[in-house]
Amino acid sequence: MSLIGYVDNAEALTYIQQRYDVTITQTELDRALYQAFDKIELINVRYSRKEENSSNNNFPRTCENEVPANVKQAQMLEAYEIATGKDKDVQAINKGIKSRGISDMSYSYEKALKVGDTTFSNIQAAKIMQMYERKTFGQRINNGY
Incomplete structure (x- = not known):
C-alpha cells in the first residue's frame, strides 16, 4: 500500500471495486493513478502551494490543512476511466478532433x-476540478476562493 498522488492505491482499488463491476490489476490501477495525478497537477489551481514553491503539489492549498476528499475522488474517478480504457474520446480530443x-x-x-x-476522461472528475481552477492570472482578491 502506497500513496500515489493524493490517494492510497489500496483505497482507490476498494473505491472502484465497490462502485463498478470491473476487474483491474494493481499495476493497471497504479499506472492510472499516476496519470490521473499528473492531470490534476497540470491545472492552475487557486491558492496552490506551487505558487510558493514549484516542487510542491497543488493540494492541500495554502488555505487548507489536508487534501479535500473530492480531489481524491476526482483522482480515483479519472484513474478508473483510464484503467478501463474509456479514455478514447480524450485521445481524440488531444489530437484536435472535435467530432x-x-x-x-x-x-x-x-x-x-x-x-x-x-x-479529463471522467466528466464528474472534470467538474470537481473546475471548482479549483484559477480563471485569471492576476492578483488575488480579498481571500476569495
Whole structure:
C-alpha cells in the first residue's frame, strides 16, 4: 500500500471495486493513478502551494490543512476511466478532433471534459476540478476562493 498522488492505491482499488463491476490489476490501477495525478497537477489551481514553491503539489492549498476528499475522488474517478480504457474520446480530443461521423450519425466530443488545457476522461472528475481552477492570472482578491 502506497500513496500515489493524493490517494492510497489500496483505497482507490476498494473505491472502484465497490462502485463498478470491473476487474483491474494493481499495476493497471497504479499506472492510472499516476496519470490521473499528473492531470490534476497540470491545472492552475487557486491558492496552490506551487505558487510558493514549484516542487510542491497543488493540494492541500495554502488555505487548507489536508487534501479535500473530492480531489481524491476526482483522482480515483479519472484513474478508473483510464484503467478501463474509456479514455478514447480524450485521445481524440488531444489530437484536435472535435467530432466524428458515421454515415448519417455524428458525434461531437464533450468540451466539458476540459479543465484549462487539461482534458479529463471522467466528466464528474472534470467538474470537481473546475471548482479549483484559477480563471485569471492576476492578483488575488480579498481571500476569495
